[in-house]
Amino acid sequence: MKSNYSKWYHPYKPAKEFNKRAAYFSMEFAIHQGLKTYSGGLGFLAGSHMRSAFDMKQNVIGIGMLWKYGYYDQGRNHDQTLQVNSIEKNYSFLEDSGLEVEVRINGNGSVKVRAYVLKPETAQSAPIYFLTTDVEGNDYLSRTITDRLYDGNDDTRIAQSIILGIGGAKIVEALGGADVYHLNEGHALPAFYYLRDQGLKKSQMVFTTHTPEKAGNEERGGHQLNDFGFFGKKLSNQELKKETIDGGLLNYTVSALRLSKKANAVSKLHAKVSQDMWKDFKDTAEIIPITNAQNDGFWQDVGLRKAWQKKNGKTFKEKKVELKKELFDIVLDQTGKLFNPNVATIVWARRFAAYKRADLLLHDLEQFRQLVSNNKFPVQIIWAGKPYPTDHGAIETFNRLVHFSKHTSNLAVLTGYEIELSKKLKTGSDVWLNTPRITREASGTSGMTAAMNGSVNLSTNDGWIPEFAKNGKNCFVLPNIDHTLPEWEQDNLDAIQLYKILTQKVMPTFYDNPVKWQQIVFKAMEDVSPEFSSHRMARQYYEEMYS
Template identity: 75%
Template sequence: MTSKYKSWYHPYKAEKEFNKKTAYFSMEFGIHQGLKTYSGGLGFLAGSHMRSAYNLKQNLIGVGMLWKYGYYDQGRNRDQTLQVNFIEKNYNFLEDSGLEVEVKIHDNESVKVRAYVLKPETFDTAPIYFLTTDVAGNDFLSRTITDRLYDSNEDTRISQSIILGIGGAKIVEALGGADVYHLNEGHALPAFYYLQNNGSKAQKAFTTHTPEKGGNEERNGHHLNRFGFFGKTLSFEELQKEMVNGDGINYTVSALRMAKKANAVSKLHAKVSAEMWKGFENTTEILPITNSQDQNFWQDKEIRKAWQNKDSKAMVERKIALKKSLFSEVLHQTGKIFNPDVVTIVWARRFAGYKRADLLLYDIARFESLVTNTKYPVQIIWAGKPYPMDFYGIEVFNRLVKHTKNHPNLAVLTGYEIELSKKLKTGSDIWLNVPRITHEASGTSGMTAAMNGSINLSTNDGWMPEFGKNDKNCFLLPEMDSSLPEAEQDEMDCKNLYEILEQKVLPTFYDHPDAWNKIVFNAIDGVIPEFTSERMAKQYYQELY
C-alpha cells in the first residue's frame, strides 16, 4: 500500500491565510511523553507550534530526527545521584512514509536517510517527518548518526546537522517542495546551503533561540567542508567568504546571512541578539516573535474552568488535588510525604550554570532558616536534566540531592519530561525562575506554570518584561546590571530573592489568601491569549513567512 504521506498531505484544507507551504526544521519535538524526541524547552516549543499549526489548519509540516536512544533516560545511582541511561526506543505508531534519500557525509557518498511520519490524527499535530539513518544498507557508523540527541562527539553532531539539513531538504523535495524553509535554531543549517546550491527560490526563515554559546554553534570551516556540510566542496575562496572569527563557521551568523527573515524569541532577546551579531556584515534584521505554549495541551481543564468563573474556592480545591498528585510522585521517588497545605516552590528546567538551580543555597544560613521556619513552612522541589556531558550541571544536581536528602520538605526529582513537567506546573504554588539577566531568551515553562495557577517568582529576563507586573501577576527580583561580575550578581540576586520570599511571598500565601488568589487570576489573565502558541503560529505566518 502506498502511503499518502509520500506527497505533501494534510487531513484538512489549509486556511487561506496559512496556505504558504512551510517546512519547519527542528532538532527536537516535544509532542508527547511517549515520543522521546526532545530534551527540553526547544522541543516543548516546537511541539506546541505543531499542535497550533494543526488547530489553525496551517499548511505546515515538521522535519525532525528519530533519535534511537532519545536524549537520555535520567536515573539514579545507588546514592541517589544522577545516572545517565541510553535505552532503545521503538514507536509502532509512526508510519514508514516510504521516502528514502541519500546524503554524502565525509568519505561516504551514500548515507541512506529514511523518513517516518507522525500522522496528524495521532496527537493532533501538523504532520512531522522524523529522519533516521538506522537503515538497512548503511554501515555501522552511518547507522549510529541518529542514535542520540545532542551527541557529545563533534563529528557525530556535524553529521546530524547534515542529515537534518540536507536529508530533510531532500525529503521535502520528494514531498513536492515548500515555499518556506524555517530553521528552528541553526542545527539544520546545511538545508540553507543545499537550497542555495540548487538555485531554489524558496524563502528561508530562521529562529535564533538563545544567547548561550551552545545554541550558536561554531566549528572549523575546513573540517565542515571535508564533511560535506555545505552540500558541495567549497573552494578556498568560497570558504573564506563564509568564515568568521578566523577559520570558524558560526551557524547563527550563516543562517542570518542567508535567511530573508529571522526572529528572536522575546522582545528582550531581539535586543540582545541585535547587539550580539551587529559586528557581522550582511545579516538580516531580527524580529521579536515571543515563544509561547499550547493552552489546550498544558492547561488543566478544571483550573481553566475555575479561572473563567473567577471561582477562588474551586481554584484552591483543584490546586490541593493537583498538589496531592505531584506529591505522590515525590513520595514514590524520595520517600517523603509533602503537605498540600504548605506553599510549594518548584525550580524545574535544564540544569545549566546561568539558570542557577542552587541560588537559594548561595546563603546556607538563610536557606536553613527558610526551610525550618514553622510560622511560614515551605516545600521545595527541584527537577531537570543537565546535558549528559555537562559536568558542572550534573555536579549542581548531585549537590542538591545530597543537601536535601535529610530534609523532609525538600526533594530533587528525576525524569523531567512532559508528564513530570505537567505535574510540577499544576502542583506548584511558586514557579522559581532565576537566570542571570539577558541569558534566558524566553523561558516558556513560566508561561505554562502561570496557566495553571503557579505564580512566577523570577528575574526580569526573557518573556517576563512583556508579562510581569510586580506584585500584581508575579513577583520580580530587582534588575541586576548584567555587566557586573557574575559573583556580584549572584550575591545580590540571592539576597533579593530571600527578601521577596520572606517579606512578600510567604506572608501573602499564608496571611492573605484572597490577595494570593487575585495574583493567580491576574497571571492567567496576562498569559492567555498573549502567550499561547496560537498567537505565535499566526505571527509566524504574518511576519516571518
Template identity: 70%
Template sequence: METLTESKYSTWYHPYKPAAAYNKKVAYFSMEFGIDQAFNIYSGGLGFLAGSHMRSGFELKQNMIGIGMLWKYGYYDQARNDDQTLRTDFNEKHFDFLEDSGIEVEVQLHDNPHVKVKAYVLKPEIFGTVPMYFLSTDVEGNDHLSRTITNHLYDANEVTRVSQSIVLGIGGAKVVEALGGSEVYHLNEGHGLPAFYYLRDQGVKKNQMVFTTHTPEKAGNEERDARHLNRCGFFGRFLSEQELQKEAVNGGMINYTVSALRMAKKANAVSKLHAKVAKDMWKDYEGTCPIIPITNAQNQNFWQDKTIKRTWERKQEKAYKKRKLEVKQDFFNEVAKQTNKIFDPNVLTFVWARRFAGYKRADLLLHDLQRFERLISNEKYPVQIVWAGKPYPYDFYAIDIFNHLVNYTKQKSNLAVLVGYEINLSRKMKYGSDVWLNTPRITREASGTSGMTAAMNGSVNVSINDGWIPEFQKNGKNCFVLPEVDYRLPHWDQDKMDADNLYDLLENKVIPMYYDAPEKWQEIVFNGMDDVIPDFTSRRMAEQYYKKLFK
C-alpha cells in the first residue's frame, strides 16, 4: 500500500483509487469516533458506530474522510473508589500514531476572533479507516481558556460545549476547505451544526448537506438560546435580529436538530422504527427535509471473532462450543481480575453492557428482588450475570444505579459489575456472553448496536422490541423478545410490566432451553448469526449512505 507523504497531507488523499460507485467526495463530521482501544476518545454507541463506518468506508474504497475532535483527556477513564463504587479519572492521552497535517485554521469564539485549530491526520494504514482529521485547540499561541476547549468530550460547562460545536463545525469545515472542499458534508448528529451555517454562507448548496439524527432523547437534541449562541460565534458571523428570528424556534431557541433538518437536503434516522418516531417528533416544524431510515450497523471484520466466524460458516457445532468456552474463560479472567470472583464457563452467562442511562434500565432485573433472588439461586438452572457500562460523569442518577448494582452484587458469587467498558472489554463480553440483555423503555432506543456485534459472536439477544430489533427478530428462532407494553403508560407501570415479562421469559423459556435443549439453543445461536450478517454489518450501512443519502 502506498503511504502518505508530506506533500499529500494537505490535499484530499486516499491510498487507493476510489471505487466508481463511491467516487463522490464526502466529509463526515462526528463529535466522537470509536476506532480502536488504543485511540480512546469516544463515549459509547455513537462513537462505535462512527468508527465502524470509517472502517467500512476504507474496505469499500469510498471517497470519504472523517472529521473529529482530538480529546486531550478522552471521555474519562472508569475506575473504582476504595469501596468499588465508580470513580471518574481524567488522564491525559498521547497518540503517537497521529501526525500533524500541516493544516491550521482560525475560528471566532466569543470575543476572541483568532482561536487556532490544528488538524492531526490519522492515516488509513494505522487502523484501516478512511483518512481522518482530528482537531485540537491545544495549540501554541492560544490563550489558556481556548487551549482547554478540546480537553473533555461532552464537557459539562455549557459555554465550553458550545465552543466544541463551533470548533468541530466551523473549524472542521475550514479544514475540509484547506483539503480542496467536498461534494457532500455529512453531520453525524447535531453537534457539528455550525458547519452548516458556515458552509451556507460560503455558497455550499442545500443538496450538498446531509444529516443523521441518532436519538429521540431530549438531551441528544440540543437546544440553546439563540442570542447567546450568536454572541458565542455559533453561526460563523454575527446574525441580525431578523436573521436570528428566522432560525429560532420554541421562543427564541436554536434547536440543533430542527436547524440541521431545515438546512439539509435529506436526513436519516438510524432504524425503521426510529424514522417513524423522528418524523412524528419533528412534524410540526416547517421547512424540514425528508427523514429516511438507514439502520445502524457494526463492522464485522473488527467485531467478530475469527474462529467463531469459521465455525458458523461451516456450521460446526462442536468446534463452535469449544471456541465459546475458550472466549468465555478469557472474559471470566477479566471478571476474576476485577472482582476476585471465579465464574464457570459451563454456566449460562448473561451480560448487560452499554452506556449507563436511566431509560436503558440497567437495574430492571432487580425490580422484584424476591423473584430475582430466586432466579439467581436456582441450583438446577445456574446463571451468571455481568453488568458494565459508562454513565456520563455528571449524570448522578445513572451513577447511582451503577453504584447500587456494585453494592448489591458484592456479596453474590455469580454476579459482577465491571469497569472500563471500552472497545476491548466490549469485545470480550460479546465473545464470552451467552445472552445479551437489552432493556430500554420502548421507543427510547433509536437503534442500539451492541446486540448486533453480540449476535455476530453467538450471544443470543433477549430484548425489548425497540430500535433495530423489530427488523431482526424472529422471536424464539433467532432471539427472544419481550411482549410490547404501551409506551404511553407511566414509567412505573411500564417498568413493572417489563420486569414481570422478563422474569417469565427467563424462567420459562431462555434458561430451561439452554440446559434442557442444547440442540435447540445452538440452532438459535446460528440463526442469530445468519440473520445479523450481512444485514446488520456496516458494509451494508456504508453502501446505503452513498446510495440513499449522499447521492
C-alpha cells in the first residue's frame, strides 16, 4: 500500500491564510525526547515551529536528517566528568515514505537518500521528513554520512549539507514541490543552488540566520566544495569566483543571503548585529527581525498555567514545590544530594560554549562562597548542558563545575540535557540564569520557556531579553556594559553586577517579599505569552517571509 506521505499531504485542510506550500529545512528538530535528532536551541526552535504549524493548520513540512547516533549521549566518567557516548538509535514509529532519491557527492557516483516521515498525529507536529543514507546499495562510507549530527570530520559535514540540501530538495520535488523553501540556518545551502538551477525564482527562497558566532556561519574553500558536488553541478572557475569571497572562500551565510528573497534574524537586537555584520557584501537579502519563540502548549506545565490564569498564588506555589521535588529526585539520583524544595533554586542550563559563560558565578570565588553559604538567604544551584564533543574549552568548563560542586551539598551538575530534563529544570527552578556576553546570544529561547513556568529570568541584556524585560517587574537584568571591552574586563564587570543583583535584589525579594516575588512570576508569564509563543512566530513567517 502506497503511503499517504509519498505525496504532499496533511491530515487537515490547510487554513486559507496558510495555504502556501512551505518546505522548512533544518539540520535539527527537537520534537520529542524519544526522537534524538537535535543538539540544542536550533532544534528546540524548529520543533516548536513544527508544533505551531500543526496547531494552526499551516501547509508546512519539515525536512531534516535521521541521525543514526543522534548528537551524542551525555554520560560520566568514573570521576563524574563528561563522557561522550554514541549509541545507535532506532525509531519504529517513523514511517517509510517510499521516497528515495540520488545525490552525487565527491565525484564518486550517486548516494541513495531515503526519507522517513514523522506523521503529524504521532507528535502533534507538521509532517517532518527525515533523510538517511543508511540505505541498502550505498557503500560503507556513504551509509555513515547520516551517522552523527555535526560530525567532527570536515568532509562528512560537507556531505551532510549536500544530503540535507540537494537530497531534501529532491524529496520535496517528489512530493510535488513547494511554493517557498525556507532554510533554518545555512546548513542546507546546497538546496538553493540546486533549486536555482531547476529554474526556481529567488522569490521562492527565504533564510533564517541564527548566530553572530563564527562557528555558526560556516566558511570553506570554494574549490573544495566545488569538487565535492556542493553546488549540484561543477562550476567553472568564473562561476565559482562569483559565489566566493575573501580570495576563494564560500561563506554559507553570505551565499544564503544572496540567493534569498528575504532573510530574518532571530531577535531585534540580532537583526541589528546581523545587518552590521553583512553590510559590506553586495546583493544580499534584507534581514528583518522575527524573534524566536517556543510552543507554550508543549513547554508550559498545565498546573502552573491554571494557577497563573486564576492568579492563585497559593496554588501556584504548591504546584511549584511539587515540580521542584520532581527535579530534585533527578538531582538525588545523579549526584546523591538532597535538595530542599523551600530553598531558592537557580538553574543555568543550555549548550556549553565560551561566550555563554556557564562559570561566570565562579569568577570571584570568595564572593561565590559567600553566596552559597548564606544562612539567611540559602540557595541551591544546578548547571546542565551539552558541550560540543570536540570543544575542549567547553568540556573543561563543564568538568571544572563538576569538580567544584562535587562535595558541596547545594551545588549540582546534571548530565542528559535533552527535552525532558530541560522541562524539569524550567518547571522546577525559581531563577533562570542567563549570562552570555552582550551581542553574542542571537535569541536564547530557554529563558522563554522558563518564564512560561514561573522561573524568573536573571540575565544579561542580550538576545530576546531587551524585547521582554521590565527590570524588577518581570525579570532581573544586568546593566549594559561596553561589549567592545576585552573579554576578561566584560566578565569582571558582569560578575560584580551579578553578585550584587543576586544578594541585594533577587534573594531578598524571594525570601523577604514573597508577595512581590509572586507578582514578578505572574507578570513574566503574562508578558512571555503570546508574544514569545511560536504561534506568533509561525504566523509572522507566513506574513513577512512567505507572502
